[in-house]
Amino acid sequence: MSPVSKEVEISKYNLDQEKLKKLEEYIDGLEVKEGELINILHEAQDIFGYLPEELQLFISRKLGISAAKVFGVVTFYSFFTMEPKGKHVISVCMGTACFVKGADKILNEFRKLLNIKEGSSTEDGMFTIDTLRCVGACGLAPVVIVDGKVFGRVKVEDVQNIIKQYSTEDALVGSK
Numbered sequence: 001m002s003p004v005s006k007e008v009e010i011s012k013y014n015l016d017q018e019k020l021k022k023l024e025e026y027i028d029g030l031e032v033k034e035g036e037l038i039n040i041l042h043e044a045q046d047i048f049g050y051l052p053e054e055l056q057l058f059i060s061r062k063l064g065i066s067a068a069k070v071f072g073v074v075t076f077y078s079f080f081t082m083e084p085k086g087k088h089v090i091s092v093c094m095g096t097a098c099f100v101k102g103a104d105k106i107l108n109e110f111r112k113l114l115n116i117k118e119g120s121s122t123e124d125g126m127f128t129i130d131t132l133r134c135v136g137a138c139g140l141a142p143v144v145i146v147d148g149k150v151f152g153r154v155k156v157e158d159v160q161n162i163i164k165q166y167s168t169e170d171a172l173v174g175s176k
């Protein structure tokens with residue numbers, strides 16, 4: 001079997017060293033084949049929250065493959081992001097059932113109130129808006145998921161309250 005991964009000096013990277021170590025351990029534990037790249041990128045995104053260029057460079061050196069190849073995969077799949085995510089991730093389901101029930105209007109309201117487009121984050125790093133394909137809760141359409149919590153039968157008027165709820169929770173935690 002070919003060597004699993006290359007020796008790379010992680011201190012050279014201007015990235016969180018603890019996180020980088022965790023990723024390195026994960027990679028070292030694999031019998032790396034090219035087909036594992038997607039899994040490694042998933043793991044890296046789970047650990048770091050996003051895939052900045054330097055992290056992609058680290059992965060390419062560690063696997064002994066070109067940075068262009070890693071970049072190509074990251075930009076090809078929409079579930080990979082090169083932008084840091086906000087503290088709260090708002091995902092609007094755009095599957096057919098949700099769309100029919102007005103998911104686009106819900107999405108527009110989030111966009112308008114937070115002043116960002118889907119795939120991006122507010123300047124204060126509080127919120128990110130994302131879209132999803134059917135999440136399997138069509139009976140609750142239209143569905144919005146915030147940090148893994150499902151909101152069903154969401155109306156345009158609810159959007160402001162959802163945002164407020166998460167802004168207020170942070171204010172309460174901050175004042176404790």
Ligand code: FES
Pocket residue numbers: 093094095096097098099133134135136137138139141143
């Ligand atoms: S289409 Fe949104 S949950 Fe199925």
